[in-house]
Amino acid sequence: MSQISDRLRALREAVRIAPDDATLRRLLADALLGDGFHDEAEAEFRAVLRLSPDDDAARLGLVRAFLRQNKTSAALVVLEEEVRAGRGGAEVHLLLVRTLLDAGEMQRAREAYEAALAAHPGAADVELAARLGAMRAGPQRPSAIEEADDDDDILRGVVERPHVTFADVGGMEALKEQIGLKIIHPLKHPELYRAYGKAIGGGLLMYGPPGCGKTHLARATAGEVEAAFMAVGIDEVLEMWIGQSEKNLASLFTEARRQAPCVLFFDEVDALAGRRSDFRSGAGRSLINQFLAEMDGIDGGNDGLLVLAATNAPWHLDPAFRRPGRFDRVLFVPPPDAPARAAILEILTRTRPAERLDLAKVAGKTEGFSGADLKAVVDLAVEGKLNEAIRAGRAIPITTADLLNAAKAMRPSTKEWFSTARNYVMYANESGLYDDVKPWLR
Numbered sequence: 001m002s003q004i005s006d007r008l009r010a011l012r013e014a015v016r017i018a019p020d021d022a023t024l025r026r027l028l029a030d031a032l033l034g035d036g037f038h039d040e041a042e043a044e045f046r047a048v049l050r051l052s053p054d055d056d057a058a059r060l061g062l063v064r065a066f067l068r069q070n071k072t073s074a075a076l077v078v079l080e081e082e083v084r085a086g087r088g089g090a091e092v093h094l095l096l097v098r099t100l101l102d103a104g105e106m107q108r109a110r111e112a113y114e115a116a117l118a119a120h121p122g123a124a125d126v127e128l129a130a131r132l133g134a135m136r137a138g139p140q141r142p143s144a145i146e147e148a149d150d151d152d153d154i155l156r157g158v159v160e161r162p163h164v165t166f167a168d169v170g171g172m173e174a175l176k177e178q179i180g181l182k183i184i185h186p187l188k189h190p191e192l193y194r195a196y197g198k199a200i201g202g203g204l205l206m207y208g209p210p211g212c213g214k215t216h217l218a219r220a221t222a223g224e225v226e227a228a229f230m231a232v233g234i235d236e237v238l239e240m241w242i243g244q245s246e247k248n249l250a251s252l253f254t255e256a257r258r259q260a261p262c263v264l265f266f267d268e269v270d271a272l273a274g275r276r277s278d279f280r281s282g283a284g285r286s287l288i289n290q291f292l293a294e295m296d297g298i299d300g301g302n303d304g305l306l307v308l309a310a311t312n313a314p315w316h317l318d319p320a321f322r323r324p325g326r327f328d329r330v331l332f333v334p335p336p337d338a339p340a341r342a343a344i345l346e347i348l349t350r351t352r353p354a355e356r357l358d359l360a361k362v363a364g365k366t367e368g369f370s371g372a373d374l375k376a377v378v379d380l381a382v383e384g385k386l387n388e389a390i391r392a393g394r395a396i397p398i399t400t401a402d403l404l405n406a407a408k409a410m411r412p413s414t415k416e417w418f419s420t421a422r423n424y425v426m427y428a429n430e431s432g433l434y435d436d437v438k439p440w441l442r
Contacts, residue, residue, distance in 0.1 A: 007031060015044075022052040029061055036409070038068040056087055063095065070413045072103045073420065083115070090116065090123035097128055103420070104313035106132070106271040131235060159230055159259055162223035169213065169220045170347055170371070171340020175331055179204065179221055182329050183306050187225045187261055203295060203307040203326050205269070207314040208333035209417035211372025214310035215267055217333070221308065222263040229263045230256055234271040237287075246290040253294040253305075260304030269309035270316040288318055295326045312417065314433070315424045322433075332436035335370050335414045338363045344371050345403070348378045353385075354398040362403045368412035380406035 011028040018024055029044035045062040048055055059078060066075035079096040093116035100109035110132050116123050166176050182204055186193045206214045215231070222229035230252065237248045249272070256264040266272065273291055295307060309327060311317065321327045336344055341363035349357060366374060381402040389396045422441055425434040 008035060008037075020051060022048050022055065022058075025051065026055065026058055026061070029058070029065075033061060033065055033068070038065050041065045042069070056082075059087075060092065060095075067099065069411060070416045072099060072416050075099055076103065083112075090120035093120060094123060094125055094128065097132075101128075101131060104268070104270060104311070104316070106268070106316070107274060132238075159228050159255070159262075160219075160222070161226075162219045162229050164216070164220045165223045166220050168223075168347065169217055170343030170345075171336045172213065172217060172333070175206075175217065175333060178329070178331055179217070183221060183263075184225055187227065187304075187306075202302075202328065203309070203321075204329045204331065205314065205317075205321070205327035206308065206310045206331050206333045207312070209335060209370055209414035210312050211370035211413060212333050212335055213371045214333050215265070216371070218263060218265040218308045218310065221306075222265075225261065227261040227263050227306070228256075228259040229265065230259070231265045231267065234268055237272060243286075245287050249287065249290055250294060253302075256305055257302065261306070262304065263306045263308055266307070266309040268311065270311045270313050273309075273318055273321050274316050275318045288320075292320055292326070295321075315428065330433060332434075334436075334440060335368055335412070336374075338367070341366055341369065341374060344374050345378065348375055349398065349403075352378070352382065352398055353395045355400075357398070357403065358400045359403075361400060362407060365404055366407050366412075368414050369407075369410075370412065370414050373410060373413055377403060377406045377410060380409065 008028075008031055011024070011031055014024050015021070015028050025044055025048045029041050029048060032038075032041035032044060042062065042065040045058050045065055048058040049062065052058065059082060063075045063078050066072070066078070076096070076099055079092060079099060082092045083096055093112065097109050097112045097116060100106075100112055113128060113132055169176070182202065186198065206217065208214065219229055219231070232252055237252070238245050239248065252264065256262045273288060295302070307327075310333075314330065317327075322330065338360070342359045345357075345359045345362055349359070362377075366377065369377070381398050384402060384406070385396050385398050418437075418440060421434070421437055425437045425441060429435070
């Protein structure tokens with residue numbers, strides 16, 4: 001038996017003998033969390049808090065147990081209460097910001113970060129600031145806008161020529177068909193579209209749970225038509241200096257038009273295209289207006305420019321982005337179905353040493369798993385085999401049982417998203433925009 005297992009066994013026995021010892025139970029909870037027994041760790045942290053309601057470390061441990069199980073909403077409830085009560089210090093403030101970011105709550109994350117800096121001036125985090133972008137309209141940097149006007153300083157996006165195509169995307173046949181009608185056919189038959197006065201280009205918004213392949217699908221779309229591909233992260237646009245974010249966005253569109261045919265892909269687009277009514281300052285509204293103008297082809301049209309965007313929170317987008325000529329096609333990217341899961345697993349295990357795998361059986365045991373979840377399943381199975389291979393001094397093939405055991409140890413990360421989406425689908429769906437999600441709400 002391993003040393004970790006011995007330690008857990010000893011702690012469990014100690015807690016059995018002294019169940020009212022809060023310190024012992026917290027040690028057991030920490031050990032369970034560290035060894036991957038997240039649901040048991042949650043139960044132990046709850047037991048500690050029943051015995052010792054003022055145990056800040058146990059509350060933080062409970063939050064981490066929630067997050068490991070993708071129970072984001074439950075984690076947010078505890079974190080927000082900790083911040084309101086003034087407990088936990090800078091660590092709790094920053095964990096709240098990160099959790100809000102992971103939940104797609106960009107505006108709330110910005111507000112929480114500002115509150116963290118106000119309460120703890122030394123809590124500034126470079127990585128978080130980069131993900132959040134401009135926090136407030138601060139003092140303008142001398143000659144910032146003039147510097148951006150210089151040709152040498154124009155922002156240039158990283159241009160790719162993807163080699164992946166739809167053949168490298170497991171499943172998603174209905175989505176591929178819709179993207180083909182909207183994007184691929186116009187580029188492959190430009191003369192027909194121009195004959196009918198149809199522009200070649202346009203916008204398409206993909207939404208759904210995280211990890212279901214939106215970015216991979218966008219890159220494969222560019223590869224399918226041999227177009228340039230520019231992936232834009234929010235840190236490439238947002239800056240704290242007034243006016244600079246708008247110039248960054250304009251420069252990216254200018255470069256994409258120059259590279260046409262080009263797929264310009266915005267991930268986490270809700271951070272750049274949120275509802276204008278949600279912004280307290282004019283700076284946020286100004287950036288959204290600039291985005292809308294660029295999508296309308298303010299500088300000579302967008303012929304040959306394909307704007308794809310992905311979001312986990314479409315309900316936060318400004319409605320103006322869904323007008324014709326902008327993101328007029330909205331596609332729900334669901335978790336892969338069983339055939340798609342089998343196809344994804346086949347791609348993921350293609351280059352690994354493996355026995356004849358019954359991927360259909362594994363797919364049947366992974367309902368609700370995202371593409372990212374399936375990758376984690378394969379990675380977990382591989383880690384187990386690596387340990388055996390190191391001891392044996394040779395490669396040991398992965399088996400179907402290895403994949404099934406790895407899948408049993410995981411839970412689908414998409415459940416939290418559907419829990420959040422339910423309220424919007426059931427009570428804020430007058431236009432029918434989220435009808436495609438309804439069959440997934442059980």
